[in-house]
Ligand SMILES: [Zn+2]
């Protein structure tokens with residue numbers, strides 16, 4: 001596997017890159033920043049191969065957490081063709097991550113040289129060797145090494161120190177196995193940078209791991225409950241992300257897992273993170289929600305001058321936005337860019353697009369905050385009620401995150417069902433007779449053929465088609481989000497516009 | 498009687514048995530018969546997209562009036578222009594009357610001459626499903642074929658109650674026909690009742706035929722009766738229904754039953770079986786079904802059926818389906834697709850064999866695969882011999 005940066009912004013650390021040299025797909029290139037499609041048990045949640053082909057390009061890159069495919073290890077070993085062939089996604093570039101970052105992992109009782117994976121059949125303690133055995137059976141194109149990521153905002157110094165010590169030792173063992181494995185030697189390898197929210201431990205981990213023979217790094221150990229990631233603010237993680245990035249080689253791949261609030265994703269892109277996953281699309285689906293945040297492409301550029309790094313080879317059609325990275329020079333757009341901010345246009349359940357004009361720094365002024373908080377409490381209560389009344393069978397319904405960063409438009413909005421500003425609930429009784437698509441501008445298969453009212457009905461009757469339709473829309477929405485991120489990084493030198 | 502809501506053209510008849518293959522032209526689609534109609538109770542087919550159903554060659558699917566009437570409700574369906582629009586399905590639909598569901602799902606349903614009296618599901622009020630109300634809801638749903646409200650009695654019920662039900666079914670049919678507001682777009686099928694009593698069945702069928710509707714259903718079977726009674730009643734009822742109208746045997750979906758009923762001259766079938774059994778982890782194969790939950794499939798790298806050309810069998814192994822069967826909805830979708838493909842393929846083979854005038858051979862081959870030792874159950878031998886197909890033991 002190779003990774004090369006093809007475009008660097010001068011104003012931020014955002015960049016465009018190309019992942020190539022995948023042994024199974026020599027001519028394939030993936031442009032970064034990119035979100036690999038999150039999977040469960042080897043499949044895109046709720047979507048069979050047939051549906052993927054109908055609604056998407058079925059060769060989309062996927063991330064499969066070892067934790068949620070560990071159950072298939074024995075069978076895949078017998079099968080011999082790797083996990084993606086086993087699970088019907090053989091044309092997908094396959095990143096094997098370690099933990100399932102879209103679930104709540106209970107505190108893992110890691111031992112000295114072993115890390116606990118919570119598989120479907122319970123806790124499984126594995127060491128570096130057994131992890132690498134799994135990798136040899138799963139045959140990923142790219143994998144994250146075993147590490148101890150059992151840290152979050154509340155972890156003690158002792159815990160963060162331990163996670164770093166153990167992870168460094170595990171990395172050495174995994175790198176050694178990787179070098180000597182005939183099966184894995186062409187496979188990309190990512191180290192997991194740990195250290196929780198402890199700047200000192202982060203620095204130590206990044207410094208040490210930056211010298212390892214790896215293709216890139218996952219900045220890990222930021223959360224233990226994947227369901228609550230959307231509530232972690234950028235301000236929470238900024239110090240440890242910054243110090244980590246500062247100590248890592250600029251030209252290597254950087255990844256962050258998890259269902260982050262979209263504005264956190266944009267800021268991470270601007271700090272130089274290349275690789276993400278679509279777990280937000282999945283978690284939104286499980287709640288009965290549709291993503292509806294607007295993040296448009298813009299060809300307007302801000303005052304920064306963009307710089308192009310010469311491309312080593314001609315970009316494929318899939319990478320066409322990378323060619324001649326010179327953006328058209330327009331005069332700065334007063335409406336969108338002067339505030340230097342991300343313009344959110346929420347399509348409210350009422351069907352009317354609500355333009356939350358110019359959210360300034362995503363943090364409203366003091367008095368608006370107070371107002372928001374009152375509204376939030378009311379909303380959360382109502383949402384709770386809704387949640388209790390109708391839950392999808394067998395699906396994890398995450399606790400309602402407190403609504404945050406409500407825009408003035410949202411404060412006026414009476415709807416009770418918005419979990420947060422980037423999605424809306426199809427369980428909300430107000431969509432019962434809305435015979436319009438989830439997003440009238442969306443071109444996904446769901447929005448082309450089905451209405452909010454129908455999906456509301458499917459949720460109420462607990463029909464399996466509800467999460468299928470929501471997953472199609474949410475995945476499409478998230479893919480478009482990243483397409484627009486790449487476009488905007490190229491044209492504006494940054495994602496957070 | 499000319500009625501644009503349904504036309505029925507027999508394309509070919511089996512030279513030996515009573516099997517026939519026909520085109521049934523409905524407002525939304527021209528359905529090839531014999532045809533199996535999968536059951537999509539609440540306006541969706543177990544997680545499958547309408548386009549997947551089309552790929553599977555589903556031509557007509559069934560919705561349940563009782564469930565749709567509760568949620569989303571007939572007012573909403575009327576507003577959106579019917580169930581076709583609501584669920585995004587542009588081929589044919591059939592709805593049942595709601596009566597059967599009510600009697601089988603609700604503890605306190607009580608049948609009077611007026612209709613079926615029942616407690617609303619949240620128990621707060623008493624409701625009444627009359628023939629008129631059933632048709633009103635079905636008019637709102639807008640299916641191509643709608644069913645009369647019939648007086649349902651358990652298949653094994655005997656005595657005066659059976660006679661009463663059979664006669665009441667005719668009175669209710671007349672009320673349904675009067676209440677029907679969209680005869681140009683929807684056809685009412687009456688339902689032959691009369692339990693397992695031959696004379697009652699004949700009398701009932703004769704009365705229904707006088708109403709000259711576009712098609713007829715045979716009801717009150719698949720309720721635990723002996724197979725020996727089942728086939729005799731199907732044959733008797735079919736024999737008393739007109740040649741030039743479609744015949745629909747309700748609640749039949751097992752492969753062997755489908756083949757026999759086709760031989761007896763039935764054109765349409767419905768059953769929850771293929772999709773329900775998928776939900777329990779079972780895949781249909783020529784010799785019956787396999788339960789993918791069994792540990793035996795852990796390392797089985799074959800598709801569910803190596804000869805099946807469905808999207809599931811093209812891509813997935815038994816081992817993979819086994820590995821996700823209780824954890825991921827995908828497993829259920831994969832089995833539903835395969836099972837419907839199985840069902841649709843069976844019906845297609847039946848239609849083709851009739852067209853090629855080799856239906857009796859098809860039946861013999863089919864039975865040999867299902868009973869490789871040649872030990873055919875007596876009811877199969879007798880039912881087939883009643884239509885001149887002789888199985889060699
Ligand atoms: Zn959409």
Ligand SMILES: [Zn+2]
Pocket residue numbers: 801802805806807808809810811834835836838
């Ligand atoms: Zn199949």
